[in-house]
Amino acid sequence: MNHYKVAFISLGCDKNRINCEQMMFLAQAAGHQLLPEPEGADVCVINTCGFIDAAKEEAIAAILRVAALKEAGLVGKILVSGCLAQRYRGEIPDSLPEVDGMLGTGSYTDIVQAIQDVMGERPVDFHGNINCTNDDGQRVLSTPEYLAYLKIAEGCSNCCAFCVIPQLRGRYRSRTMESILLEAKALSENGVQELIVIAQDITRYGTDLYGRRRLGELLTELCRLPFHWVRLHYLYPDEVDDDLIDVLAREHKILRYIDIPLQHINDGILKAMNRRSTKAEIIALLNKLRQRLPGLVLRTSLICGLPGEGEAEFEELCEFLQDAGIERAGIFQFSPEEGTPAAVMEHQVEPETAARRVELLVELQSRVMDAYNESRLGETLEVLCEGFDPEMGCYAGRSYADSPDVDGRVFFTAAGLVPAGTFVNVRITGTSDGDLTGEIEE
Numbered sequence: 001m002n003h004y005k006v007a008f009i010s011l012g013c014d015k016n017r018i019n020c021e022q023m024m025f026l027a028q029a030a031g032h033q034l035l036p037e038p039e040g041a042d043v044c045v046i047n048t049c050g051f052i053d054a055a056k057e058e059a060i061a062a063i064l065r066v067a068a069l070k071e072a073g074l075v076g077k078i079l080v081s082g083c084l085a086q087r088y089r090g091e092i093p094d095s096l097p098e099v100d101g102m103l104g105t106g107s108y109t110d111i112v113q114a115i116q117d118v119m120g121e122r123p124v125d126f127h128g129n130i131n132c133t134n135d136d137g138q139r140v141l142s143t144p145e146y147l148a149y150l151k152i153a154e155g156c157s158n159c160c161a162f163c164v165i166p167q168l169r170g171r172y173r174s175r176t177m178e179s180i181l182l183e184a185k186a187l188s189e190n191g192v193q194e195l196i197v198i199a200q201d202i203t204r205y206g207t208d209l210y211g212r213r214r215l216g217e218l219l220t221e222l223c224r225l226p227f228h229w230v231r232l233h234y235l236y237p238d239e240v241d242d243d244l245i246d247v248l249a250r251e252h253k254i255l256r257y258i259d260i261p262l263q264h265i266n267d268g269i270l271k272a273m274n275r276r277s278t279k280a281e282i283i284a285l286l287n288k289l290r291q292r293l294p295g296l297v298l299r300t301s302l303i304c305g306l307p308g309e310g311e312a313e314f315e316e317l318c319e320f321l322q323d324a325g326i327e328r329a330g331i332f333q334f335s336p337e338e339g340t341p342a343a344v345m346e347h348q349v350e351p352e353t354a355a356r357r358v359e360l361l362v363e364l365q366s367r368v369m370d371a372y373n374e375s376r377l378g379e380t381l382e383v384l385c386e387g388f389d390p391e392m393g394c395y396a397g398r399s400y401a402d403s404p405d406v407d408g409r410v411f412f413t414a415a416g417l418v419p420a421g422t423f424v425n426v427r428i429t430g431t432s433d434g435d436l437t438g439e440i441e442e
Contacts, residue, residue: 004042004119007035007075009066010142011059012049014149014233015198016082020047021139023081023111028140030112038066042076043115048084050168052335059084060096067098077118079103081111083168089127105169106130109137130170131155136179144386146193146421147404152180152218153199157208158236160263161274162306162334162342165200172201174209177218184222193421194229194384195222196403202232203239213239216247223251228423229384231403233259237285238276249292255400258289259299259328265320266313269306272345279320286324297372297401299328304361305354306334307345314357318364327372328407331361366434373408373431380427380441383410387420397424399436414440 006027010020023045028034038044044066048059059080069075077100080092086104093099101124103114110126118124135154143149156165157172187195197219199205206214222230230253235244237260248254264270265279277285290296302317321329333354336343383397386409394413402408412426418440430437 001030001116002119003031003033004076004115005035005040006032006115007038007041007044008047009038009044009062010047011062012047012051012055012083014196015151015154015200016047016049017142018135018139018149018151018198019082019105019108020045021142022137023047023108024140024142025138026109026111027115029138030115032112032115034140038069039074043079043118044069044075044077045079045081045111048080048082050083050085050087051164052332052337054335056084063096063099067096070098077101079111079114079118079124081108086127086130086168087164089125101125102127104128104130106133109134130168131173133170133173135173135175136183141190144420145191146384147196148187148192148194149196149198150180150184150187150222151175151198152202152205152215156200157204158201159274161272161345162263162303162337162340164337164340167339169200172204172208174205174207176209177206177214177221180218181221184225188225188227191421193227193423194231195227196231196233197222198233201234201236201239203235203244213241213244216244219247219251219254223253227253229400230254231257233403235260237262237282240285240289245289245292256293256296257299257400257403258293258296259403261301263301263303264306264309264313264317266309266316269309269313272306272308273303273342283320283324297327298324299330299403299407300326301330301332302361303332303334304357305349305351307342307349308347309334309349309357318361321361321364322368325368325372326365327369327401328403329361329365329368330406331358331365333358369408369434370431373434373436376428376436377430378428380425381410381436381438383412383424383426385418385420385422385424388418395440397426399426408435410436410438412438412440415442 049055079101081103085102101118104127106128107126114124153174155170381399385397389396425441426438428438
């Protein structure tokens, strides 16, 4: 078998990142050399997201950037994998002729064969069964050595009316607890300090495989390993029960940070979304979580402009966000994705109206976040140092309230060297554009 120089680019969510890390391991194990950048690669693999319009645009832009390198003779072949390849299998060859081959979301493990075929000028069009993917493979971590994501399930069976994920990733499939713990043990032995447990919906873990929810049991076992922090993404509100809350309250390694996608609060919109919670149930759950988990920081995602959302429904959403004091929120404009029920619903909201509502909600959320940051002044927070930031002239890190890449940071001064991956205590003395500032407590 010939050996080649291969570069990988991964876009989209961290679940997608894990698939890319698995492909990187398989390529490396087959003898190929991994390059950190596309320049000089015989093959560049672009692992794409195709969830919403913005993700598709980002993926296409990345393909075109690498295509320019290919035209300049700096890249040999281009393989496109992931959700965009899965969703637009028939369109990509004509619309993006620069692409030399594709791997859908059911064919990540075919990467070695795909490299050989594309370099041998053979057609590459791998699209395996999206309901039978192998998620137990080894990985080459692309995160800092102190941080890793652990995917405990693939796919989604929630079938929200606005979401195309089940069509791209298949039905919900839990990994066995044994395989998860084996991988987690290896990560801990390699020095990972912050473990982020992820899936499209971690609260349903085990329901398909074991006939019951087993997330609480899994988390209890993970907390027996020498991780310092265990962070959770994403808990759906209709599956959070008292047993799980007991585990969250008992295990001190599990951070008081919950990413719980709510999407909306109006009962009519929730029903149209095919969500299974009501406004009253959501408010009761958040109140219970706040009561049982002191210091809890909540993150959620909200959608503006779903068909049927009028001014009254939007105002209700604004009032909820303000009253609930949700510290972190991603605000998204409804995207009518082809193949979803919401795309063909009556009473579509004008895109300009939806965009204006996003701006208003973002402004409201920024005030909530500012109030939260002000409340931390004078406190001492444990911070995971991520290195020295030359632009700020000080160190940068994250507290329990900050998930990587989506939340704020803590900038702090220190008298001596603070290596990345070190946990330090920082006294918060100020705020800066949504971030916290402070000084290390020696």
